[in-house]
Amino acid sequence: MDSMNNSSVPKTKSLISSPNLIFTLLFLLYMFDYLDRLVIVSLFPFLKQEWGITDTQCGLLVSAVYWSILIFTLPVSILIDRWSRVKSIGLMAVLWSVATLSCAFTKNFGQLFAARTAIGLGEAGYAPGGTAMISALFPKEKRAKILGIWNASIPLGSALGIALGGIIADRFGWRHAFGLVALPGIIVALLFFYVRDYETIALTKLTGSGDEKREARMRWNEIARHLLGNKTLLFNNLAFAANTFVTTAMLTWLPSYFQRVAGISMSRAATKGGIVMLLAIIGAPLGGYLADRWLKSRRNARLLFPSLSSCVTGALLFIAFSFYRGGIQYAVLLAAGIAAVAFVPAAVAVTQDVVHPGLRAVSLSLCVIIQHILGSAMGPPAIGALSDAFGLEKAMVFLPVFAVLAGILFFIGSFFYDSDARRVEEMETL
Numbered sequence: 001m002d003s004m005n006n007s008s009v010p011k012t013k014s015l016i017s018s019p020n021l022i023f024t025l026l027f028l029l030y031m032f033d034y035l036d037r038l039v040i041v042s043l044f045p046f047l048k049q050e051w052g053i054t055d056t057q058c059g060l061l062v063s064a065v066y067w068s069i070l071i072f073t074l075p076v077s078i079l080i081d082r083w084s085r086v087k088s089i090g091l092m093a094v095l096w097s098v099a100t101l102s103c104a105f106t107k108n109f110g111q112l113f114a115a116r117t118a119i120g121l122g123e124a125g126y127a128p129g130g131t132a133m134i135s136a137l138f139p140k141e142k143r144a145k146i147l148g149i150w151n152a153s154i155p156l157g158s159a160l161g162i163a164l165g166g167i168i169a170d171r172f173g174w175r176h177a178f179g180l181v182a183l184p185g186i187i188v189a190l191l192f193f194y195v196r197d198y199e200t201i202a203l204t205k206l207t208g209s210g211d212e213k214r215e216a217r218m219r220w221n222e223i224a225r226h227l228l229g230n231k232t233l234l235f236n237n238l239a240f241a242a243n244t245f246v247t248t249a250m251l252t253w254l255p256s257y258f259q260r261v262a263g264i265s266m267s268r269a270a271t272k273g274g275i276v277m278l279l280a281i282i283g284a285p286l287g288g289y290l291a292d293r294w295l296k297s298r299r300n301a302r303l304l305f306p307s308l309s310s311c312v313t314g315a316l317l318f319i320a321f322s323f324y325r326g327g328i329q330y331a332v333l334l335a336a337g338i339a340a341v342a343f344v345p346a347a348v349a350v351t352q353d354v355v356h357p358g359l360r361a362v363s364l365s366l367c368v369i370i371q372h373i374l375g376s377a378m379g380p381p382a383i384g385a386l387s388d389a390f391g392l393e394k395a396m397v398f399l400p401v402f403a404v405l406a407g408i409l410f411f412i413g414s415f416f417y418d419s420d421a422r423r424v425e426e427m428e429t430l
Helices: 019-051 055-082 085-105 109-123 126-137 140-151 153-172 174-194 220-228 231-262 266-278 280-295 301-323 326-339 344-353 357-376 379-390 392-413 417-429
Strands: 204-207 214-217
Touching: 019 055, 019 085, 019 109, 019 126, 019 140, 019 153, 019 174, 019 231, 019 266, 055 085, 055 109, 055 126, 055 231, 055 357, 055 379, 085 109, 085 126, 085 174, 109 126, 126 140, 126 344, 126 357, 140 153, 140 280, 140 344, 153 174, 153 231, 153 266, 153 280, 220 357, 231 266, 231 301, 231 344, 231 357, 231 379, 231 392, 231 417, 266 280, 266 326, 280 301, 280 326, 280 344, 301 326, 301 344, 301 392, 344 357, 344 417, 357 379, 379 392
Parallel strands: none
Antiparallel strands: 204 214
16 A cells, blocks of 8 residues: 555655654754753742742643643644644744743743743644654664653653753753753754655555455544544553653652752752653663563553553552652652653554554644643642642652553553554555
């Protein structure tokens, strides 16, 4: 079926065509995406002191990005799948970097909230676009492993954002933190316009049987049923959201947790929190590698592995926040940092495995919408509100519940993966 396999055909000649070099640029952009997104976390004490805002408002400054992504990710992903991956990604990266720079010039909470919303608009389609591009660049059997390496940029960028934000704010003031982290992203974004682009994949289906099979264009209602009626995607995306609630809340509140519990400076607390999440740079590639290895002997391993890793994460967080303080607690949290994102590469690969190749960006955008509604946008303000009511130490004890819930949802989804994946494989081979 030629129309479904033309993603490897370049549209235009360009300076950057090596898959490994393109992957490197995608990795750097994803790293700067999260660096810009989470630099705000270590600036909370400075904002609270200068503007007198609450913990709930601090959480809203994080969730503003995710709500913006939630609103715009689907239309932007349709643009990516139907127009141009390269141009869309380049434009988005420039937008979110400039929006981050603008945060340095805000005068009050409302202006900063608006600027943070603009960051989310720029980042709305990057994960779907980057995932679709990687799926076109590398073979399916390596998909989770490559996506695992790519998603290692998330904890790396998050940790750098949290750590650099605290260090820069301590030395130069919180406004400089926004300006200094925005500039590298602009440079990489401009380089991406020289990357090789790919032909748009036709949205077609097979009709008839035997020798009478032929291609026909998919209608909008058929596309909707293909995506929304997919049970594998449903449980995979809900589980993703539960885990994202956990990881986003941890990224947001661990620095403040360490500062309040241990009574240390924000720069030290931000560094400690950043190291916990930085260790996820091991968890993402390791999770992708193990899921792909298991896939060789177990067809639905890309859902069983996230189920297992999510339950392990829940157990580690429960032990850390319920029973220990000091060095032992930190050691357990470091282990949780490795486990917390091990689910990501396999779960993202699932969004590509069980959908039409021409809908890969849209498929991940649906995952992004669900994870942001129920996870990213809810986690920071929910824990912030619980902190305002009961204290941050008690608020963090709620996190393991969501990790275990994710494990249960992934396990249920594993029963539907085989049949949904086989239908797509038949499309790709004909």
